[in-house]
Amino acid sequence: MKIAVAGGTGAVGRQVVARVEELGHESAVLTRSSGVDLVAGTGIAGALAGVDVVIDVASVQTQSAEKSREFFGAVTRNLLAAEATAGVGHHVALSIVGTDRAPEGYYAGKQLQEQLVGAGAVPWTLLRATQFFEFAPQILGQTTFGPLALVPKMRSQPVAAREVAVRLVELATGAPAGRVRDLAGPREERMADLARRWLRANGRKTRVLEFPLPGAFGRAMRAGILLPAPGSADLGTQSFDEWLAAEVTPQT
Template identity: 40%
Template sequence: MKFAVIGGTGLIGSKVVEALTTAGHEAVPHARSTGVDLRTGEGLARALAGADVVIDATQSPTADAAAADFFRAATGNLLATAEEAAVRHAVLLSIVGVDRAPGLGYYRAKVVQEELFKTGAVPYSIVRATQFFEYIEEIMSWTTEGDIVRLPTTLLQPMATADAARSVAGIAAGPALHGIQDVAGPDVLSLAELGRITVASRGDGRTVLRDDTAGPFAVAPEGALTVSEGAHISPTHYRDWLAV
């Protein structure tokens, strides 16, 4: 099968390409650096020509209210071009909890993007992943002052991007779900605890303090960013990933 991976040069997209290639498929990465611009539609027809499946692993360039406008334009262009190219399956990488955390502007924008996939003409699958291990230190940086990191007790169920990529690749290679599949890591931990584990592993000298007002994830309702029954649970534990 031939796959067009939009956002295929990024952190998760590149791993999706790798997983598909390892499985014996033809997976072609596309991004602005390869001449594909979702906002304008430039290069999309060429990118999707002959593709059986398109995977959207892109991110908005901003995390504020403008993200919804980006997704309306970008997703509209992508799905219209996919329909014209007779693509048989469109797969969207989304985020667990987008419909349960209205206080997070980027999550509201992802809901807009998901609705476009659901109402489009191309058979679709939506893969919602939890936060990636690779982003934990970035999240910590948002609320770090000097050697103090303030983090809330908001529960996360993070996962390795490599595990998420394999899930996306597996779903993309199968029939369209016409629905949503959640994927997550094996452990539910508070963001404050994740911070303490990270600091201890890195030995960087910072102190993590609990602050249930710190950072954007503090506004997420209890349990909104974790999964329930029916989710696919990946094998990699955060402590093991840090130790590699």
């Protein structure tokens, strides 16, 4: 089976490509580095030659609802149009738990993506997952100022990107299934605590300050909107501390 991965060089995309190849399938990475511009739509048609399934894990770093909708709208429309022309029989999309209950900022684009996939002509499967463990160091990379780091107060149930990738490839090699059960981590965590544990594991002495993000999205984060509804999700098995031990090399 030939599986194309949109966003195959990102945090989860790399894991998806690795899993595809681990199982003996052929992968095609759809990124600018491979000559594909997902937003402009250039290079997609040629890259989909012989492709059976597309897994879309493309992403953008923004908290602007307008920019998020522009990105995910363009990428999803371009992929679906090219897939229909190329005869691709299955589109697998990754979304986020709570995107329909807190359609603000980045989540506004994910909501649009879900709508477009559901209304498209290509048979589809959609998986919603919670934040990745990798989200903690990503936040630190954006909000660290000298010896201090600001981390939004939020309730989360993060999961290893590797486990999300395994599920996505499992879904891609099966029949289109519509929206499937969500995937979440093994337990609820405070993102500030995860950030502190990541810093300790790396030998960093940065002080983490937890703060309430203003606005509707900030209230949703604190209220647990980003947690899976009871009984709606399958749970990953790797804990954050196990992920730290396997993935993070302490700095000396």
